[in-house]
Amino acid sequence: MTKTTTAALYPNAKVAAEVGTYSEQNSTSLPKNLIEYHDFIVESRSDSDYMVSSLQAQSLAFFARAFGAKRILEIGSYVGFSALVWAHAVGQDGKVTGLEFSEEYAKIANEAFEKHGVKNVEIIVGDALQTLSTLKPEEPYDLIFIDAQKSGYPDYLRDILAGSRPGSTTRLLRPGGIIIADNVLRRALVADGSEENPNWGLQRHVKTAEDDLTALRKFNAALANDERLEALLLPVFDGVGFARLLD
Template sequence: MKHCEAAGLFPNEKVSERVFSYATAHTATLPQWLTEYHADICANEEKSNYMISTFQAQGMNWLGRLIGAKRVLEIGVYVGFSTMAWSYCVGPDGKVTGLEFSPQYADMARRAFQKFGIKNTEVVDGDALETLSDLQPSEPYDLIFIDANKSGYPSYLATILEKSRPGSSSRLLRPGGLVLADNILRRGLVADDSIDNPQAVKEKLERAEYWKGNDLEKLREFNDMMVKEERLDPFLLPLWDGVGCAKLLD
């Protein structure tokens, strides 16, 4: 599988592929069953690009282990690859809760959990704009990963902050917990959608419908919220499709 997450950092695609292969080999690995599931989805599902890459899963699992995460909330499950990656990260005594809008994807994820004997995950069906507000966790989450409807990102973050205030009952995210958000640069379009960006030209030609939405504006709003919110210590990682990282400060 090609690594195309940061080709622009290197002189050409061949060098990018070799650098990322080298980096993958020198990063803590994922179990073989998980990488094989990823490969199977890539080969058989039309929208497999909804998944994070295996290398991104390695990187985010490293972050989860760094803070000793045992409780993870995932907003946007798709077919369960990243959910299972978080399950591996937190271990059998941890817990991963996923929110998924599509009943079809939620069922595919549950079947995958059953196939691989995963018992520390659960999927909540419904629109995360609603189900996120309804969550009443017995303990705060250590990490929240956002990878869902891009136009909903500002609302997701606002809800997380509102429900994680100091002293609040059933808070979502613990003090010092992490918020991670995928696709926040959207092939660089969030930072630059001018004709200087070949992706902008390509997208406007091939995906005219996409430009009728407000995803780019909402992602820019989300990124501004991350850096302006005093309770967040943010870092925008310009790798993959852009990953927003922030530590919650109390």
């Protein structure tokens, strides 16, 4: 039988959950303190679904190491879980910068960094639509993770590309550097926004959700079509977009 690009969906939620748990258990584990922090946030906060899942965190750490990333910029840090994962992946001689809108989230994140003895993460509080373009890193980042408000994704990409021109002494992303963007399929609604998609009901009354889908389609197309990028959209988790900066 010919293989197709149809995403492998599991027959029901129970099987899908078993596959997720099995995959998590058969991937290199995160350090115990990070697993505990993830569990603590899930148990203590109603907005904990902002965080990447444990398996996605394992995959981020794997990719960062496989890419040899030592300097990582994260747009959207929430209470610092994914930043802790990046800090773990880059090691003590690496550096992580997070951009986070909420002072409250940034404070919780900074407390967590202190509690876990992590000294190589800095959170810049403010609207990343403004702070991103003001960054002038001494050395460019190896990897930029986009995980803030979905309507901002096209602007973040524009600012990353504009801030990473060949020859610039303060470029954001190095040549060959990687962009990873989370939630680019948004419960499959980005690819299939029709009423036949069972997830359609989740967003039909929310204007911002429709704006998010439009922005994500624009972002995905820009990632795929910009001649400075090589792109890959993987239908895993909530859709993860990858791009490699060629120049």
